[in-house]
Amino acid sequence: MASPRLLRSCLFAALSAALVGSAAIGPAQADASDAGVTAVTFSDAFDGPAGAAVDSSKWQIETGDNVNNHERQYYTSGNNNAALDGQGHLVITARRENPANYQCWYGTCQYTSARLNTAGKFTAQYGHVEARMKVPRGQGMWPAFWMLGNDLGQVGWPNSGEIDIMENVGFEPSTVHGTIHGPGYSGSGGIGAGYTLPNGQAFADGFHTFAVDWAPNSITWSVDGTVYQTRTPADLGGNAWVFNKPFFLILNLAVGGYWPGDPDGSTVFPQQLVVDSVSVTTSDSPAGVPIKGLAGKCVDVAAANSANGTPVQLYDCNGTAAQQWSVGSDGTIRALGKCLDVTGNGTADGSTVQLWDCTGGPNQKWAVSAAHDIVNPQADKCLDVTDNNAANGTRLQIWTCTGGANQKWTVG
Template structure:
């Protein structure tokens, strides 16, 4: 335990580097990633709704304080809402600042930076399921945001015997790449087992929100970014070393500044920097994957925009790509589901032009659909058909309710 940490937890290494030379598997279809949506249940969810400036929900999160000598990080993690606060627009903002108003002391002397680190220890743990967050990372040399998990028995067995699952880490000198890593006994720190995922075309992760997730089941952990699977790990990857990922883990969000892996900030680093969190969600799912694409006019697929699981996310047409955002399960209850949520007529609308969206499944008529043999997908409450707006097959075409006409933009092929 770090004596400098005013917390019930060890400030264990935040995956001090993935295995050097570890292969980075190519992204693949997420078709085998998600369990059947109808078998999933949300076990933890925080959409960070609340007044601007307010602290996180203390019923879900605790805030760690102190520094981290293990990684030679430069920040001091503060309490309260100074460095971790809601923005009033449905986000948690973790802010790293170059300051020390509290005269905090770090392993190297007077601390140069402040930031925040939150965890769910003592409030929520999970064994298996889908663990995801939609995040926008900071940018700049020395920035080190992370979304990860630790074994709940860390207080008894220590690290790395507790196990660590790094769902997403980004270091500022790699703006286009994130890493997912396992740490355990005999494969920790720079010897962790993992891989990276790189955005195409030189895009930076700091430019937009992205959804980072692991799908975790007995003897298997699979990582994805925006529904694109980029690595799967099983005990076979450990070379006979102990697999310690079949027990409860808790969740951590933090923004570190400096350290062995990212290096320290330099003259190019602008402060403050922010890790913006749209949501954190954990869902269960214990049955084999089922369902598949729904295709319509122009051969395009029904798609959840941006693979975003937030309520109200548009449902649109898009080029078929095999990701989880295009994998739909038709339930015996009349629901059509993707990413653990339901296809929904906005605000329960029944008029022509009512847009459809993704929403928490709630059993309402707005989420009941009849996919019939004629190729129609009908909402019985409205007695209207699922319709591609404007008879268009362009990427991004919104889907809506419209009076059934038998036109091509209302015909769908459902893969069951």
């Protein structure tokens, strides 16, 4: 698993001071007439002229080296290694160079790169956190999109918590990792999993979207909308869950270190981490919200069973996790770490809905309208209570939209 990605002592002190002295900015409150409308709390599409530095109102640039991981790069300031490309991307470039006689923990630095964070400018507490990126390739490359607890300056690492949304090491071109670190499960003891592209594809060959859906006592990781793990306090062996608080975002491209190993003769420089966008979105209730319909009853996962194929039904609202749904910016509606799914990719009237692993497929895409319809665009049909029956346990399905009460839903 991932090694801790801590700052060298001088950088750690500077960042800690900034965190202690700054006012945390929490998730923006949704200003929407309909509950459940996705609210954007942070967004950067990296629009601007080629060569420009990142928006300093959103990001700060860290400088220096990192002895803790034995990384080889020196992180430079300004736009030296992190610049817009004029086409809506941030490009973080790692180079084999030392233009200013930078000194690293091992002597004269051999590489430069960049690391930026939102500390003191933006923190998130829950929501859908994602970045669309194309990673570099080559032995020794270590790109990452991750978060640290905003109380880092007060409690230190790993008590602050660390959420690694995406890490890739160059010797695994087809695999990325998602990991949490905290007290008792840090460094090589971090808890997480990997996601591997099929058929030997490499992440460096194109853009991919890396995300977490983060709620109280739950973090779910996905790549391109496909969920590959969920972590809860039950995974920690009795250790403390330190993720129900504000975190700030970090993007960086490290060179070398304990985990990826150093570059070798096969590594081509420069290498680039190309970031298309970063966003944090949240619904009105980051913990998930009920979806209420006919007779004031709720959309419910039968028996709170998270197994694939579990029926989704109408049931008296009871506030359990089986009735806590999040409406994602990717068009999914999720509960218990899985997606609301039209069985068998059906498009016909009467196709039932169920819970299933999130696949990114069109049968898991939904549009929530201001008119309180929940529509599957592929079928162009509405989420519907079968036979207009308000009894507990009535199966939900898709049906041609009629405007009837059995197709009207309130999210939140």
